[in-house]
Amino acid sequence: MSDTPEQILWKGSPSAAQDFWLNLSCLLVVPIPWALWRWWHRSSHRIEITTERVRVTQGVFTKRTDELELYRVRDMTFLQPFILGVCGRGDLQLDTDDVTTPVVLLPCIPADPSLRDQLRKAVESCRDRKRTRVSEFGGTGGHDHDHDHPGS
Numbered sequence: 226m227s228d229t230p231e232q233i234l235w236k237g238s239p240s241a242a243q244d245f246w247l248n249l250s251c252l253l254v255v256p257i258p259w260a261l262w263r264w265w266h267r268s269s270h271r272i273e274i275t276t277e278r279v280r281v282t283q284g285v286f287t288k289r290t291d292e293l294e295l296y297r298v299r300d301m302t303f304l305q306p307f308i309l310g311v312c313g314r315g316d317l318q319l320d321t322d323d324v325t326t327p328v329v330l331l332p333c334i335p336a337d338p339s340l341r342d343q344l345r346k347a348v349e350s351c352r353d354r355k356r357t358r359v360s361e362f363g364g365t366g367g368h369d370h371d372h373d374h375p376g377s
Contacts (some may be wrong), residue, residue, distance in 0.1 A: 231277045234343050238270055239333035272331050274340075276347045279319065282294060293329055296351040297322040299359050301344065305336060317341070322359070 266285055273280040283288040298319050305315035315336045319329040332342075352358060 229240065234347065235334065235340050236271075236272045237334070238268055240302050250318045250361065252367065260335060271303070272334065273371065274279060274331075274344060279331070279363065281329070281331070291326060291329075293319070293326060294351070295344075295348045296355045296357050298348045303336070303375075304340060309333060 241359040269283065269285050269288075271280075271282040273282075276295075278295055279293045280290060281292075282288055298321055300320040302318040302320070303315050309315050313336050314333045317334055319325055319331070320330060323329075336347060
């Protein structure tokens with residue numbers, strides 16, 4: 226067990242850039258109350274990335290918080306559509322070993338390579354502390370999760 230306390234790497238909400246086209250259409254077609262609802266919904270979506278876990282809280286009236294332990298992260302993909310790129314944002318997709326949430330999407334977060342590097346290092350550190358590793362055949366654990374073959 227490590228004596229290092231859990232540290233926050235990044236904390237925030239998805240950027241309004243994800244609703245760029247909706248906000249633009251509010252000037253022309255979509256009613257402003259709809260845009261206000263989207264703003265309220267987005268501002269209630271909280272993401273916290275720490276050295277131990279990713280915590281995502283969503284919901285306007287009823288809150289739901291999902292936590293993903295970092296040692297379960299198998300791969301990270303950063304997606305940056307044009308509009309988000311212009312705004313310095315992108316979507317971080319975490320492919321995980323978690324049965325209930327095999328893919329965690331962190332929408333519209335800063336496109337900061339150092340944040341992704343810190344997250345990658347934190348994942349490796351968590352795996353080292355828990356003595357787990359990711360194998361080519363799937364899964365995180367102390368052994369490869371190769372398929373068992375009867376009679377071998």
